[in-house]
Amino acid sequence: xxxxxVTIGTELLLGEIVDTNxxxxxxxxxxxxxxxxxxxxxxxxxxxxxQVLRAALERSDVVVTTGGLGPTVDDMTRDAVAAxxxxxxxxxxxxxxxxxxxxAKHGRGMTDNxxxxxxVPEGATVIHNPVGTAPCFAVAWHGHLIISLPGVPHExxxxxxxxxxxxxxxxxxxxxxxxxxxxxxxxxxxxAVDAQIGDLxxxxxxxxxxxxxxGQTDVVIxxxxxxxxxxEALISPVEQAIRARLGAVVYGADREQHAPAILSLLxxxxxTLATVESATQGELAQELYIAAxxxxxxxxxxxxxxxxxxxxxxxxxxxxxxxLGSQQAADALAxxxxxxxxxxxxxxxxxxxxxxxxxxxxxxxxxxTPEGLVRREPRTGREGPAGRGWxxxxxxxxxxxxxxxxxxx
Amino acid sequence: xxxxxVTIGTELLLGEIVDTNxxxxxxxxxxxxxxxxxxxxxxxxxxxxxQVLRAALERSDVVVTTGGLGPTVDDMTRDAVAAxxxxxxxxxxxxxxxxxxxxAKHGRGMTDNxxxxxxVPEGATVIHNPVGTAPCFAVAWHGHLIISLPGVPHExxxxxxxxxxxxxxxxxxxxxxxxxxxxxxxxxxxxAVDAQIGDLxxxxxxxxxxxxxxGQTDVVIxxxxxxxxxxEALISPVEQAIRARLGAVVYGADREQHAPAILSLLxxxxxTLATVESATQGELAQELYIAAxxxxxxxxxxxxxxxxxxxxxxxxxxxxxxxLGSQQAADALAxxxxxxxxxxxxxxxxxxxxxxxxxxxxxxxxxxTPEGLVRREPRTGREGPAGRGWxxxxxxxxxxxxxxxxxxx
Numbered sequence: 001x002x003x004x005x006v007t008i009g010t011e012l013l014l015g016e017i018v019d020t021n022x023x024x025x026x027x028x029x030x031x032x033x034x035x036x037x038x039x040x041x042x043x044x045x046x047x048x049x050x051q052v053l054r055a056a057l058e059r060s061d062v063v064v065t066t067g068g069l070g071p072t073v074d075d076m077t078r079d080a081v082a083a084x085x086x087x088x089x090x091x092x093x094x095x096x097x098x099x100x101x102x103x104a105k106h107g108r109g110m111t112d113n114x115x116x117x118x119x120v121p122e123g124a125t126v127i128h129n130p131v132g133t134a135p136c137f138a139v140a141w142h143g144h145l146i147i148s149l150p151g152v153p154h155e156x157x158x159x160x161x162x163x164x165x166x167x168x169x170x171x172x173x174x175x176x177x178x179x180x181x182x183x184x185x186x187x188x189x190x191x192a193v194d195a196q197i198g199d200l201x202x203x204x205x206x207x208x209x210x211x212x213x214x215g216q217t218d219v220v221i222x223x224x225x226x227x228x229x230x231x232e233a234l235i236s237p238v239e240q241a242i243r244a245r246l247g248a249v250v251y252g253a254d255r256e257q258h259a260p261a262i263l264s265l266l267x268x269x270x271x272t273l274a275t276v277e278s279a280t281q282g283e284l285a286q287e288l289y290i291a292a293x294x295x296x297x298x299x300x301x302x303x304x305x306x307x308x309x310x311x312x313x314x315x316x317x318x319x320x321x322x323x324l325g326s327q328q329a330a331d332a333l334a335x336x337x338x339x340x341x342x343x344x345x346x347x348x349x350x351x352x353x354x355x356x357x358x359x360x361x362x363x364x365x366x367x368x369t370p371e372g373l374v375r376r377e378p379r380t381g382r383e384g385p386a387g388r389g390w391x392x393x394x395x396x397x398x399x400x401x402x403x404x405x406x407x408x409x
Numbered sequence: 410x411x412x413x414x415v416t417i418g419t420e421l422l423l424g425e426i427v428d429t430n431x432x433x434x435x436x437x438x439x440x441x442x443x444x445x446x447x448x449x450x451x452x453x454x455x456x457x458x459x460q461v462l463r464a465a466l467e468r469s470d471v472v473v474t475t476g477g478l479g480p481t482v483d484d485m486t487r488d489a490v491a492a493x494x495x496x497x498x499x500x501x502x503x504x505x506x507x508x509x510x511x512x513a514k515h516g517r518g519m520t521d522n523x524x525x526x527x528x529v530p531e532g533a534t535v536i537h538n539p540v541g542t543a544p545c546f547a548v549a550w551h552g553h554l555i556i557s558l559p560g561v562p563h564e565x566x567x568x569x570x571x572x573x574x575x576x577x578x579x580x581x582x583x584x585x586x587x588x589x590x591x592x593x594x595x596x597x598x599x600x601a602v603d604a605q606i607g608d609l610x611x612x613x614x615x616x617x618x619x620x621x622x623x624g625q626t627d628v629v630i631x632x633x634x635x636x637x638x639x640x641e642a643l644i645s646p647v648e649q650a651i652r653a654r655l656g657a658v659v660y661g662a663d664r665e666q667h668a669p670a671i672l673s674l675l676x677x678x679x680x681t682l683a684t685v686e687s688a689t690q691g692e693l694a695q696e697l698y699i700a701a702x703x704x705x706x707x708x709x710x711x712x713x714x715x716x717x718x719x720x721x722x723x724x725x726x727x728x729x730x731x732x733l734g735s736q737q738a739a740d741a742l743a744x745x746x747x748x749x750x751x752x753x754x755x756x757x758x759x760x761x762x763x764x765x766x767x768x769x770x771x772x773x774x775x776x777x778t779p780e781g782l783v784r785r786e787p788r789t790g791r792e793g794p795a796g797r798g799w800x801x802x803x804x805x806x807x808x809x810x811x812x813x814x815x816x817x818x
Contacts, residue, residue: 012431012432012435012448013435013445013446013447013448014435014436014439014445015431015432015433015434015435015436015437015438015439016432016436017432018427018428018429018431018432019427019428019431019432020427022421022424022427022428022450023421023424023425023426023427023428024424025424026421026422026423026424027423027424027425028424029424030423030424036422036423036452037422037451037452037457038422038449038450038451038457038461039421039422039449039450040447040448040449040450041431041447041448041449042446042447043445043446048446048447052447154793272718278703281695281698281699282691282694282695282698282710282712283695285691285694285710285712286690286691286692286695286712289690289691289712289714290690292714294687294714294715294716294761295714295715295716295717296714296716296717296718296720297714298714299713299714299718299720300711300712300713300714300720300721301691301694301711301712301713302709302710302711302712303691303694303695303698303709303710303711303712304708304709304710304750305698305701305703305704305705305706305707305708305709306703306704307703307704307705308704308705309681309705309708309751310751311705311708311709311750312709312749312750312751313748313749313750313751339722340721340722340749341713341720341721341722342718342719342721342722352703384563
């Protein structure tokens with residue numbers, strides 16, 4: 001089944017916002033086996049939106065639109081869908097009641113513009129939107145289906161998960177399901193993974209493939225089956241075999257990301273962690289903070305200037321002559337992070353940032369514990385977000401391997 | 410002049426990466442007065458890419474493509490542009506020499522695939538790429554122009570700035586220029602700005618408009634003129650009038666963002682700053698760290714758990730019974746940030762994160778200085794990145810107003 005996405009909004013064509021909805025919807029399509037062939041962005045112009053929607057409907061079985069469902073004159077998705085599918089707009093009394101209710105509840109007056117939102121293309125299936133005010137709808141046209149969603153990302157995500165994906169499954173008679181298990185590894189490259197499990201990658205159902213990310217190699221097992229349970233039965237033995245082969249480099253699967261996995265290990269042991277970083281520009285603190293949800297298992301993240309000064313009050317006698325670019329500095333800062341925060345473990349990832357043109361300094365790591373310091377080899381910094389992603393994984397892995405009593409890599 | 414963008418790559422249609430190139434190019438188009446009508450994303454399929462490019466060329470004067478210029482079999486932009494513009498590919502000897510040189514210099518063997526990159530559509534203008542290996546080109550077709558750029562963002566940006574925008578100006582005979590000045594304000598809403606400068610917003614050239622961002626209202630002055638100097642002469646008196654009206658709420662213009670503006674003020678005075686935050690999840694540290702480029706004017710950013718524990722070693726007697734949700738805690742932490750980092754100023758933005766569903770706690774601010782504590786009113790937290798953006802601006806503004814001796818808002 002062939003699908004496409006149309007995102008509607010002049011703000012996108014002015015470059016005022018980056019469209020993240022398309023990538024989200026694209027990923028969601030892969031989970032139900034829809035093939036996405038095109039995405040198109042078009043501005044708030046009735047004629048152009050109508051043309052784009054008509055062309056999309058003619059060449060694809062399913063079209064999902066985002067944006068243009070608000071109450072203003074710029075919002076013309078309703079009109080364009082009606083025109084593209086050769087029908088008029090009709091007032092939906094139930095929607096009108098919902099919208100009136102919303103305004104009454106919030107003590108605000110309802111305008112004609114808001115009333116406009118209760119109109120949908122004739123024959124449309126209304127999709128109720130409990131997380132926003134823009135009503136959504138699906139329209140069938142010569143066996144093809146067009147579904148219009150709001151452009152606000154969290155509303156779009158909610159409606160995709162709760163209404164659109166189930167509706168697509170049903171309408172398109174998708175009996176079978178596609179289920180994937182993604183095994184996350186770190187500290188091992190894609191080719192080394194291939195070498196260890198290459199023979200397990202020959203199967204058709206489940207299929208097994210690898211995906212390289214910065215500092216992380218994923219193994220993806222995908223099964224097609226009639227039910228969730230059947231798919232799981234296909235995946236499970238292959239997953240066990242892969243885990244047995246790869247051993248300690250596997251840190252989790254599916255939504256178990258590296259930082260949450262480490263926070264779980266810390267919680268189980270009743271320990272707390274503080275970090276101090278320069279090379280990763282605060283991204284390590286942010287990742288752990290968000291994963292911890294503000295819980296004090298992650299006591300604090302300290303982000304320090306890369307050069308000069310006395311970071312966290314430490315001077316040259318503590319850091320050594322090389323400033324942050326030395327193991328001595330990483331050791332001193334990891335211990336200092338424990339001191340100033342009172343955390344049980346202190347993790348340091350320090351060294352100059354790698355994002356200066358053509359400059360690839362060494363980055364030093366240390367984990368300070370009440371029993372002493374744990375280190376791993378310094379690592380050449382890499383530029384950009386992907387480079388910092390590598391450094392974060394290496395830092396987290398230092399903690400994970402310490403907590404599990406595994407050899408450091 | 411009508412333009413469109415075509416981004417090419419199956420990875421985009423699988424949702425594996427978010428397309429940020431389109432927004433960047435879209436913004437660049439606005440600076441030379443090109444009207445962007447469509448952007449389309451298509452996968453690595455020769456027939457579909459060719460069809461999309463042909464349709465784009467037929468309806469638009471300028472088409473810019475990104476992606477699909479690499480050496481692998483999946484990279485088919487060269488072939489698709491040749492097919493869409495009805496011509497063959499020819500070997501460009503100069504490009505071949507460049508590519509050979511690159512491989513010789515890096516001591517790597519050159520494959521037939523790499524040689525493929527020296528082929529361009531017949532009659533194309535080659536655009537040399539000093540920041541990557543993928544050569545780029547422009548092809549004219551019945552008075553329309555198609556330009557193919559790599560998908561790697563930093564290469565695309567470099568080539569747009571150094572080659573494509575100048576080329577478009579010249580080819581399209583764009584004599585005039587469009588110049589904008591964006592005045593940044595904070596601590597004042599869009600409607601309050603309107604009320605103060607509404608009469609200055611009536612003009613046509615320059616035109617004046619406002620744009621609301623989280624915690625920041627911009628005033629954009631745009632002039633069309635024959636030269637840079639003429640445009641500046643149109644903008645300058647209006648800018649002065651607007652700055653005079655708005656006064657202290659203006660913190661900068663164009664690329665002078667809030668955090669760098671404050672770091673400049675600190676540098677001028679030879680002062681250093683440390684921050685401690687919970688509500689902003691480490692975003693304040695990251696923003697200031699990146700703006701400082703690792704310079705110790707920003708001594709350190711401390712990100713602390715939102716609840717429980719003893720943040721930075723402070724217990725209930727220092728924070729007060731309400732934990733982080735109090736002015737007492739903000740005061741104690743701002744001072745503690747100075748102590749543990751040795752910075753001259755300590756800024757605290759603390760309180761529970763606002764991103765829990767339906768939960769809007771107060772966020773407390775304090776700036777600790779050697780002369781005592783500077784405060785502003787606590788502020789209700791808001792959910793999401795935009796909400797945290799507000800909080801960051803308020804925190805930075807506390808520092809700016811202190812340094813400039815302005816009344817706190």
